[in-house]
Amino acid sequence: WRRSLLPPRRLKLRLRLRLGFRLRVRLQLRLKLSAKMRVLLLATMAAAAAAMKVQGGSRRAMVQRSWGAVAAAGLGLGVQGAPANAFFGSNPLEGKVNEVMKLKPQVDLVRSMLKKKELKGGQEDSATVFRYSRAYFKDIPERMGAAAGVAKLPGSQQERLGLLPNLMKGHILELEAACKSQSAEEQLKEMDEISETIDEFIALVKDQVKIKPQKMLYSGDGNVDPEAYFGPFGCDFYGMKRKQGSNSCVESS
Numbered sequence: 001w002r003r004s005l006l007p008p009r010r011l012k013l014r015l016r017l018r019l020g021f022r023l024r025v026r027l028q029l030r031l032k033l034s035a036k037m038r039v040l041l042l043a044t045m046a047a048a049a050a051a052m053k054v055q056g057g058s059r060r061a062m063v064q065r066s067w068g069a070v071a072a073a074g075l076g077l078g079v080q081g082a083p084a085n086a087f088f089g090s091n092p093l094e095g096k097v098n099e100v101m102k103l104k105p106q107v108d109l110v111r112s113m114l115k116k117k118e119l120k121g122g123q124e125d126s127a128t129v130f131r132y133s134r135a136y137f138k139d140i141p142e143r144m145g146a147a148a149g150v151a152k153l154p155g156s157q158q159e160r161l162g163l164l165p166n167l168m169k170g171h172i173l174e175l176e177a178a179c180k181s182q183s184a185e186e187q188l189k190e191m192d193e194i195s196e197t198i199d200e201f202i203a204l205v206k207d208q209v210k211i212k213p214q215k216m217l218y219s220g221d222g223n224v225d226p227e228a229y230f231g232p233f234g235c236d237f238y239g240m241k242r243k244q245g246s247n248s249c250v251e252s253s
Contacts, residue, residue, distance in 0.1 A: 091208075091209060093150050093151050093152075093205065093208055094209040094210060096143065096146045096147035097202075097205050097209045097211060098209075098212050099143045099146070099147075100140060100143045100144055100198070101211060103137070103140055103143070104198055106132060106135075106136040107136075107137065107140075107191065107194055109132075110129055110191055111191040114129070114184060114187055114188040114191055115188060119184060119187070120184050121184030121187065122182055123182060125184065126179045126180075126182040126183075126184075126187070129175070129179050130179040130180075133172060133175055133176055137172050137175070137194065138172060140194075141166070141168045141169040141172070144165040144168055144201060147161075147201075147205065148161045148164070148165060151208065153204060153205070157204055160200075160204065161201070164197055164201050167197055168194065168197050168198075171190050171193040171197060172190075172194065174186075174190045174193075175190035178190055
């Protein structure tokens with residue numbers, strides 16, 4: 001009832017003040033710092049003020065004192081800095097080289113299958129090689145290029161490393177052409193070229209990085225897990241079985 005007694009202007013003013021107070025409170029809550037951050041901020045301000053009072057000291061000395069206090073406050077509060085390897089000891093080349101190495105087992109697998117005539121050309125086997133090329137091999141040139149971009153090898157070695165991605169791209173294009181012609185002999189020839197290019201890549205960078213060993217997908221001892229052997233292209237992957245003497249899949253009995 002008191003509000004009704006207030007003149008309209010005073011009532012509007014009071015409502016505005018109350019709304020303004022609520023907005024300020026909300027803003028303060030949103031911008032509210034954690035206790036640790038507030039203490040760190042106060043320590044920074046105090047250190048800066050103390051540095052400004054130093055007479056006869058150089059500006060460099062003042063900055064050192066100020067940031068020394070800030071660092072001490074941060075350590076006391078358990079504020080964590082960036083990991084050491086962000087500045088020291090990191091090797092960007094190593095990660096990129098190992099990205100290439102992750103695809104080597106698939107290269108070795110297809111090459112081995114062609115050598116042992118487990119992949120014999122023709123429509124079905126050539127389609128299998130082609131699918132491996134599109135699923136795995138097509139990424140090798142790009143990964144090699146990324147590694148070459150950060151490597152710092154001696155002159156001629158760096159130049160050669162920079163050429164390998166384009167050479168690899170050419171071998172993959174020729175492999176896919178051999179798949180379309182359904183020639184197992186040509187497919188094996190290009191798989192040899194792809195494998196040799198990877199080996200040359202490894203030889204160039206091996207002294208600069210630690211290369212992670214990759215598990216072989218096919219041991220050649222006859223005791224092969226079909227899922228590891230063919231990956232997503234194997235019969236077992238689809239609940240089928242391999243036809244004797246062929247790479248065709250048939251329904252499991």
